[in-house]
Amino acid sequence: MANLSASCISFLLCFTTCINLISSHYLPENHVALFIFGDSLFDPGNNNYINTTADFRANFYPYGETFFKCPTGRFSDGRLIPDFIAQFAGLPIIPTYLQPGKRKFTDGVNFASGGAGALVESHQGFVVDLETQIKYFNKVEKSLRQELGDAGAKKLMSKAVYLISIGGNDYFTKNSSVSDEEFVSMVLGNLTVALKVIYSFL
Template sequence: MAALRLRIYILVFCACLVIQCSCYGHSVLQKKHAALFIFGDSLYDPGNNNYINTTTDFQANWVPYGETFFKYPTGRFCDGRLIPDFLAQYAKLPIIPAYLQPGLNNYTNGVNFASGGAGALVESHQGFVIDLKTQISQFRKVEKQLRHKLGDAQAYTVLSEAVYIISIGGNDYLSPLASNFSNEEYVGLVIGNLTIWIKVTFFFYA
């Protein structure tokens, strides 16, 4: 059921992009587009874990990772591209880079904060990954840099028109912390924590 719901969300998202393409036309779309800000775990991590002090269990910087598209391991837990890469391509955007990629200072197309092994709870694989709370802190820094570079009004426009993609929570259920709660309590803890961060972070731009 959850997998079916995810597919429906993706199809709706892609349908919206098709409508936007039809309304604005190709030339306008390249001038005006929605940035992508991505949060999550290994399903969306483009290589952020390459740049943190962690174990090889949480990294994907060796072959065969990356071999079918990039021709080298990028840090993606995949032999090619991830869902955010395909969404960016469909939206006529470049591949959205990892936030920790050295030298990155342009966020007008968006940025990817995802970290393989991360959870909605700080305690999930703590010390080895970039948890959701830290990803949100990184996003706050991007907000400040956009305001400094573009001015408050234009930065607000970019952020309010952006698409925010989140895929996180699965790793929380593999955490030893789960054994301290009933199933119902733990699910409530994970969902509650995720809900709080979404409300606090993104409702300002809704």
């Protein structure tokens, strides 16, 4: 009888573990993730987790008071455009990439940083520039491949929606010695590189 009970317990543990493994790798056929890059228009609080000044943070009132009832790091008193898009897509609010702790990326992740630009030099040292956001995205892609396998990760990322809002801050920090034409070319060049990197994973 004792052996039978031990066998039942072993079976149940094995069965539960198998179910958990299957469910953790299973995504509904119509599941779409949301990956977000940008500046303060899209930043949900990444700047809370970097060494920066109060000028590049929104972790104090009146920010957040109308929806979250506390400052979240969003440069808004409520939600941002990506929050509404996530809601309409049936997704939870997409988390910040830099938030500490174990994270699940199958719904997407937000890399945006208030004050960031397409150019590394824009507010350098105070924000997460686009090039660094793309490097973080590269790490997420590797994490998804480990979790879902190569085919599963590729399927998720090829169906995902990518929101990008960046470039305006570059013009606030423009070097006067660079012509307007050269500057526009630099900004567009960096955006093009970022888009090509994202596209290479699809």
